[in-house]
Amino acid sequence: MPVKKRNSFLINPELDRAQILKDATRELALPTRRLFLKGAVTLGGLTMLTGCGLSDNQSVESFLMRVSRLNDRVQGWLFDPNRLAPTYSEAELTRPFPFNAFYGVEDVPEVDAASFVLKVGGLVTGKRSWTLPELYALPHAEQITRHICVEGWSAIGHWGGTPFREFLRQVGADTSAKYVGFKCADDYYESIDMPTALHAQTLLTFQYDGKTLPPEYGFPMKLRMPTKLGYKNPKHIMEIYVTNTFPGGYWSDQGYNWFGGS
Ligand SMILES: Nc1nc2c(c(=O)[nH]1)N[C@H]1C(S)=C(S)[C@@H](COP(=O)(O)O)O[C@H]1N2
Numbered sequence: 001m002p003v004k005k006r007n008s009f010l011i012n013p014e015l016d017r018a019q020i021l022k023d024a025t026r027e028l029a030l031p032t033r034r035l036f037l038k039g040a041v042t043l044g045g046l047t048m049l050t051g052c053g054l055s056d057n058q059s060v061e062s063f064l065m066r067v068s069r070l071n072d073r074v075q076g077w078l079f080d081p082n083r084l085a086p087t088y089s090e091a092e093l094t095r096p097f098p099f100n101a102f103y104g105v106e107d108v109p110e111v112d113a114a115s116f117v118l119k120v121g122g123l124v125t126g127k128r129s130w131t132l133p134e135l136y137a138l139p140h141a142e143q144i145t146r147h148i149c150v151e152g153w154s155a156i157g158h159w160g161g162t163p164f165r166e167f168l169r170q171v172g173a174d175t176s177a178k179y180v181g182f183k184c185a186d187d188y189y190e191s192i193d194m195p196t197a198l199h200a201q202t203l204l205t206f207q208y209d210g211k212t213l214p215p216e217y218g219f220p221m222k223l224r225m226p227t228k229l230g231y232k233n234p235k236h237i238m239e240i241y242v243t244n245t246f247p248g249g250y251w252s253d254q255g256y257n258w259f260g261g262s
Pocket residue numbers: 097098099100101102103148149150184185186188216217218230231232233234235236
């Protein structure tokens with residue numbers, strides 16, 4: 001029998017409280033997990049914060065989603081726009097750099113360079129379509145940083161492109177908006193918070209290791225953010241838009257944490 005308390009939440013005995021808490025802590029990235037360990041956040045406290053009852057599997061799932069979104073906000077508050085991710089030397093590059101996608105390398109999308117046009121939409125006042133030569137003419141920056149994938153590997157890579165904040169300036173983006181969204185040539189999509197979009201190390205990259213970005217690493221462009229986990233870094237970008245409406249992402253819509261800081 002579910003135990004019902006007024007002004008409290010329902011617990012179905014079939015749902016193991018300890019397991020739910022374990023799942024919730026797994027959902028949370030480090031800063032909040034530390035709060036957990038200090039006992040500052042409890043299951044009851046979380047259900048209050050998320051305004052969610054735990055009466056069946058569906059509400060547990062929506063509870064975990066809300067905990068994750070709550071955690072996005074905590075990570076957003078903790079994000080220091082001036083803190084730089086570590087950089088590395090040429091000698092430390094991981095060779096070969098791993099390929100990863102939600103499909104195998106044989107299914108990598110082939111984007112035609114000559115006809116490619118990047119669409120820019122949403123809250124921008126400027127130019128709304130960009131050819132590759134126009135993008136390549138933007139100010140150039142390089143970085144050697146570590147890419148961390150939640151599947152349990154990390155690798156140091158060398159990317160070249162344009163600082164994303166410079167690109168946002170060029171398109172007349174409303175940088176007081178909350179999100180920048182990305183649509184990709186595969187079924188992938190992603191979105192990031194504006195402070196991360198404006199971070200000095202967030203690069204719209206067209207090159208890998210000094211050469212045009214090869215198809216497997218995201219031709220024609222990959223957004224590279226050493227402050228974010230691998231899945232937040234969209235490859236094969238076809239469209240970029242600025243919005244105040246939460247766009248979600250391919251993995252975060254399946255339960256991964258949206259902020260995805262690293
Ligand atoms: N378009 C697109 N971008 C994507 C993905 C994808 O499947 N499609 N996978 C993400 C994940 S989970 C990782 S780890 C990195 C892998 O990038 P790499 O192939 O350059 O190592 O791309 C990210 N960006």
